[in-house]
Amino acid sequence: MSQRTDLLASIANTIQDYRGGSLPQPISAHVEHWVHQFDAALQLPILQEIDHVLKNIYFSKEKVSKFISGAISTQKLTGNDADQFWRNANFLDIQGGGDSQTDMLALFSEQLTEKFGFGIDECGQGGDVFVYLDDGIFTGNRVRRDLEGWVRDHAPAQAKVHVMCIAQHSGGQYYANGKIQAVIRASGKKIDITWWHAIELEDRRAYSATSDVLRPTAIPNDPAVQAYVAAMQYQPTLRTAGSPGAAGLFSSDAAKILLEQEFLKAGVRIRQVCPNLGATQRPLGHMTLETLGFGSLIVTYRNCPNNAPLAFWVDAPWYPLFPRTTNTQTAVRRMFADLTGGDL
Structure with missing residues (x-):
């Protein structure tokens, strides 16, 4: 050929x-x-x-599933008891546009079921851990708007938020994080955000x-x-x-x-x-x-x-x-x- x-x-x-x-x-x-x-x-x-x-x-x-599978088992994220961590975690379904979060939640649920025998519908049993999923952070505007609204209107007084995506562009993440942190300060709430990704790209x-x-x-x-x-x-x-x-x-x-x-x-x-x-x-x-x-x-x-x-x-x-x-x-x-x- x-x-x-x-x-x-x-x-x-x-x-x-x-x-x-x-x-x-x-x-x-x-x-x-x-x-x-x-x-x-x-x-x-x-x-x-x-x-x-x-x-x-x-x-x-297949690649996305492997990333999620690896994240589910990452001790740095879950600590020593991954099963209990995910049972307690609250999964956010707050995206203002598109289906990417819904699709990622479904894939995450499949991986949880495969590893632990329960999906995300059985999670959220307690604790202050919240998970925001998306396939990518580009300009940062989507995650910024979603989490700004959640912080103002729905977040508890104290929370830990894990933002997990496949591809993270450094400029978009920096911009979004700065805007979200400003809203957190204005709210008077204590909310910590950690960002997780499969690949980070310089933009x-x-x-x-x-x-x-x-x-x-x-x-x-x-x-x-x-x-x-x-x-x-x-x-x-x-x-x-x-x-x-x-x-x-x-x-x-x-x-x-x-x-x-x-x-x-x-x-x-x-x-x-x-x-x-x-x-x-x-x-x-x-x-x-x-x-x-x-x-x-x-x-x-x-x-x-x-x-x-x-x-x-x-x-x-x-x-x-x-x-x-x-x-x-x-x-x-x-x-x-x-x-x-x-x-x-």
Whole structure:
């Protein structure tokens, strides 16, 4: 087989359980359809790097289950009696948007049942320990809003909160923790928060030189991109070339630069042909602040975050590698279920 065929098959194998195996079949042809949207001369190197990156940061259901299983048995978390710790723990179901927390709770419950013979419905028998689950912390706004409201309105006078996620971006965690701590101080309550993760990625602007997200080293010599940047109120922060990132996700800095350049160009083009995208859907991913985009490449078997480059997930007329379920679609399904007692 050719190198291209091998790469297509390898990527297909990595992402085969995405959204319950609902990707168009055969998946290798789906990947081919996606990469065909890039310049012909760049398609093979893009496939090479995407294959490398996804092997590092695509979290299949098996990988997520292993993380949860390990967390359940971590003595640093549970102490000497894990069974009793989890029986007493209170699991928070307070997420304001999306299904990620609900899905993580269900998976956690499966792992608890396998290890101890009881699920999360049988937990919360006493104590002041609370667990907040999610698949990822990106900008930090979701966990911040969820826990701020809980602290103000529902938290007891004293509590220990364990925030557990698959991927944690350091800037988002730092931002969220600072905001939550301010609300805790204002509430007069004594609440300690500990953060747990499978992987931590550097995304802070001050550490752009070693970032693990896509931060271009230069603005491409592309008229559409240059016009997009010229229209920005604040010019973007560019990273200094030389390091592919602290977490070692990329095969080389040159390969990372390739993805940064090509995904930025594709993202600007996608914004031109998809006029319904909001202003915060930046070329390299959702970001409220005016930047080129968040730039995370983390994807889980459940969904692709909108903080990933638009080239990963935006639909027609672009062809996405990871078709994405939006929070709006999730809300519609929930409303339908409430009205009919079923699901879509």
